[in-house]
Amino acid sequence: MSTKPTIASVVRSEWIKFRSVRSSVTGVVVTLLLTIGLGALITLAVRSHWSQTDAVRRATFDPVSTSLSGTLFAQFAVGVIGVLFITAEYSSGSIRTSLAAVPQRLHLVAAKALVVGLVVVVVAEVACFVTFLVGQSIFSGVVPTASLSNGAVLRSVIFAGLYLTLLSLVGMGLGLILRQSAASISVFTSLLLILPILTLLLPQSWQNAINRFEPSQLGQSMMSPTPTANTFGAWSAFLILALYTAGVVGVGAGMLERRDH
Amino acid sequence: MISVVHLTKRFRKTTAVNDLSFDVRPGVVTGFLGPNGSGKSTTMRLILGLDFATSGSATVNGKRYRELVQPLREVGALLDAKAVHPGRSARQHLRALAASNRLAARRVDEVLELTGISSVADKKVGTFSMGMSQRLGIAAALLGDPGILLFDEPVNGLDPEGIRWIRDLFQSLAREGRTVFVSSHLMSEMALTAEQIIVIGRGRLITQGSVDELTAGAKSEVYVRARDTSALEDALRTRAVTFRPEGPGFVVASLDAEAIGDLALAAGVALSTLTPQRASLEEVFMDLTADSVEYSASPAAHS
Numbered sequence: 407m408s409t410k411p412t413i414a415s416v417v418r419s420e421w422i423k424f425r426s427v428r429s430s431v432t433g434v435v436v437t438l439l440l441t442i443g444l445g446a447l448i449t450l451a452v453r454s455h456w457s458q459t460d461a462v463r464r465a466t467f468d469p470v471s472t473s474l475s476g477t478l479f480a481q482f483a484v485g486v487i488g489v490l491f492i493t494a495e496y497s498s499g500s501i502r503t504s505l506a507a508v509p510q511r512l513h514l515v516a517a518k519a520l521v522v523g524l525v526v527v528v529v530a531e532v533a534c535f536v537t538f539l540v541g542q543s544i545f546s547g548v549v550p551t552a553s554l555s556n557g558a559v560l561r562s563v564i565f566a567g568l569y570l571t572l573l574s575l576v577g578m579g580l581g582l583i584l585r586q587s588a589a590s591i592s593v594f595t596s597l598l599l600i601l602p603i604l605t606l607l608l609p610q611s612w613q614n615a616i617n618r619f620e621p622s623q624l625g626q627s628m629m630s631p632t633p634t635a636n637t638f639g640a641w642s643a644f645l646i647l648a649l650y651t652a653g654v655v656g657v658g659a660g661m662l663e664r665r666d667h
Numbered sequence: 668m669i670s671v672v673h674l675t676k677r678f679r680k681t682t683a684v685n686d687l688s689f690d691v692r693p694g695v696v697t698g699f700l701g702p703n704g705s706g707k708s709t710t711m712r713l714i715l716g717l718d719f720a721t722s723g724s725a726t727v728n729g730k731r732y733r734e735l736v737q738p739l740r741e742v743g744a745l746l747d748a749k750a751v752h753p754g755r756s757a758r759q760h761l762r763a764l765a766a767s768n769r770l771a772a773r774r775v776d777e778v779l780e781l782t783g784i785s786s787v788a789d790k791k792v793g794t795f796s797m798g799m800s801q802r803l804g805i806a807a808a809l810l811g812d813p814g815i816l817l818f819d820e821p822v823n824g825l826d827p828e829g830i831r832w833i834r835d836l837f838q839s840l841a842r843e844g845r846t847v848f849v850s851s852h853l854m855s856e857m858a859l860t861a862e863q864i865i866v867i868g869r870g871r872l873i874t875q876g877s878v879d880e881l882t883a884g885a886k887s888e889v890y891v892r893a894r895d896t897s898a899l900e901d902a903l904r905t906r907a908v909t910f911r912p913e914g915p916g917f918v919v920a921s922l923d924a925e926a927i928g929d930l931a932l933a934a935g936v937a938l939s940t941l942t943p944q945r946a947s948l949e950e951v952f953m954d955l956t957a958d959s960v961e962y963s964a965s966p967a968a969h970s
Contacts, residue, residue, distance in 0.1 A: 410736055411769045419767035426759035427752055499750030502717055503807065506744055507767045509716050509733040666718040 416508050416517035424491060424521050433487035434525065437480045437570070438533050445476035445537035449544040456549050469552045470559050471629045473541025474534060474566045481625070484530065484570045485594040488522050488577025492658075493587040502667055515582065515659040519575060526574040531567035538563045558631035558640075565628035565640055572651045573598075573621070579651070582658025598622045621647060668693055668846055669714060669815060673723035676709055676870075683709040685870035686723070691848045691863075693814065696841045698861030699850040702956055706870035707850040708746070711819050715744055727815055739768040739811030745804035746819045753793025757784060757803050760792060761810060770811050778806040783832075797824025805836070815846040822856055834860045854952045868956040881951050889924045892916030892940035893931070902934035916940060 424430050452472060459467075495501040508514045542551045552559045576597075580590040601620050605613050614636040617623050627633065627643035638646065669691040676684040684706045691697045701707050712718040714725040716732035724731065727742050735741055751760050761775040779785045782802040787795070792803065801821060808816055818837075822830050837860055841847045851857050857864060857878075864881055866873040874881065892915055893899040899917065903910050908930070909921040919927055924943045931938050 411767065415769045416767050419763045419765075422759060422763040422766055423752075423755070426756065426763070427754045429754065494752055498752045499747050500752055502712075502715075502746055502750055503764070504767075505717055506715050506732075506742075506746075507739055507764050509735060509738055664719075667712070 413513055413516060416513050417520050419507070420514075420517045420521040424525065427494070429490050429494065430487060430525075433483055433490070434529050436483040437487070437526075437529055440480040440483055441474075441476035441530070441533035441570075442537045442540060443476065444479050445473055446540050446544065448475045449473055449541040453544055453548050467550065468630060468632075469542065469545055469550055470538070470562045470631050471626065473538050473545070473552075474563065474629050476537050477530075477534065477566050477570055477625070477629070478622075480530070480533065481570060481573050481598060481622075482595065484526050484574035485577035485598075486591060487526060488574040488579075489581040489587060489590040489594060491518060491522055492578055492581030493585060493590055496585040497587060505667055511663050512659055515655070515662060519578060519655060522574050522578050523571055527567060527571040530570035531564065534563050534566040534570075538566075552631070556631070561640060562629050562631050565644055566625075568644065569625040569628050569647065572647050573625075575651045576621075576654050579654030579656075579658040582655070582662050618643075619646065621650065668729075669725070669727055669817075669848060670729075671710065671714070671723075671725045674710065674713060674720055674725055675722045676706075676713055676718060677721045683870050684713065684720075687867065687870065687872055688723075689865050689872060689875055691846055691865075693846040694841055694844050695862040696837045696847045696849060696860055697863040697865060698857035699848060699865050699867070700854060700857055700952060701850075701852065701867040701873075703852055705867050705956075707852075707867065708819055709870075710867070711744070711746060711817055711848075711850065714817065715742070715746075737768045737811070739764065739770060739813065741811070741813050742815045742817065743808030743811060743813040744817040744819075745801075745808045745821055746817075748797065748800040748804040748821075748824075751792045751800070751803065754791055756789045757792055757795075757806075758788040760803070761807060764807055764810055768811055774810055774812070778809045781809065782806040798826055798829045801825055801829070801833075805833070814844075816840060816848065818847075818849045820850055820852070822851065822853065830856070866952060866955055873955045887923075888944045889919045889922065889927055890916055890940060890942040890944055891919055891927050891931075891938060893936050893938050895936060898934070898936045899931065899938075902930060902936050905934075906930055918944070 449472065495504055504514060505511060545551045554560045554563065577590065577594050580593050584590045584593065598621055602617070602622055605616050605620065608616065618627070618637045623637060624643040624647045627637045628640050628647070630640065633639045671687055671689050674684055674687045675682070687706070687710060699707055709718060713720050714727065714732065727735070732738065732742065758775060758779065761778065762772070765772060765775055779788045782805050784799060784802050784806065787799060792800065795803065801824060805821065808818070821833055825833060837847050837849060849857070849861065861878065863875070863877055865875040890913065891899065896915065903917060903919065908919055910917045910919045922930070924941055928938070928941060
């Protein structure tokens, strides 16, 4: 055998690693359950309260992002998938074995990112399309519904899956930087939950300027068919979040490249 | 062949490896000895490109490890047997490693067979005993059929049968012409396994050579015993011999067996035992590293 290993062989290796531990499989199942299950619960709740909903709320109601609400919970599951795929290597010490097998460290990062990204994009897109369709069928006849034949609606559902995918890569990047599961998950959670609370302490005009840059708000913008006040459009939000992701993964890869192991 | 040339590694204030140079040749088992914290593991990590040298170089087959395209075909290493994801099966762990270097999938079954863990190959590694983990680590090292093998403290946690197995394995790997580099803090183990020895202390090379060379230069003692113990003691004392009591006899440091025989004859003491005792590698090692500690502790050594 004279075939030289390529990035494809490293991807195959990482895929074997990914699917052979329970935490990744659990992460995938939890992502599906949270997105679809909580999406169904939330849409059912909206449907049952629709008759008491006032006119203002009805006017601003968005059946698309409402049916995708499960992603607000699933985003933590995909973050953990990304974090653990890296930090498990550090906690077990197997990172040394991995780096001895693949001394081109950036190949290792690229392969891991590809595996996490591809798995999560498939799972998240399936979850988002299912939860959207389930949600619309629950709304049907009582609450206004949306259809995938509308371009903006289709984009919102696709972007919801991409939002989760980018977040799983952010988790992976944090894992590369911090190397510890608990620390990485805390930072990931803080970025999504604490950051918006902190900005509430700022004057309203600052909030209007800053809120739109927060990861969770970018996610909302990505999943909304029509932009709301003081937020980015879906495409801009997607590009900004992709830039954040590239930054976090890039810093993590740079640290892996330079660090002693 | 592993070549370490003026290798130095400093971590903030401590110097883990200090201007270390040595070659590890193919065809023999080379023992890498030193007390805990002497820099053995750091040196191995530097050879494997896991740590970056402050200065100097470590190469395998003339190349830096990170330049190797299929490293597992050239170098197999076992650093820490427990460094495997506990939730993964042994087989999947090896499969992932094999895939990364495009090694044939049948090699996984072969090394599982060779190391005797085929029957537990599909169990989670977290359930493995230390001995089974060591075997899995060795299986991983052998996966690419490499010409160079590095093992860091491989006998830790093995039962006597496992130690014997590993000793035979290392020797047969060396006979096949491979470079086998084994670290240990157990001198007695290395005396049985290794042919060449490299001794380090505080990150510096203390000595290197064959086991015979190292023990030959060391001080030797003679165990002597007589039925009339007090007469023998008096005879030794009158000749101002350096000795100490041990069991029913004495260990003499300053005379060889022939001179002790003459002394006893002259004193009219009948000897019942007269045994030259060659220093064990362990004693040689203790002497050598004790010197290195004294040397390193002197202010001039770190100017």
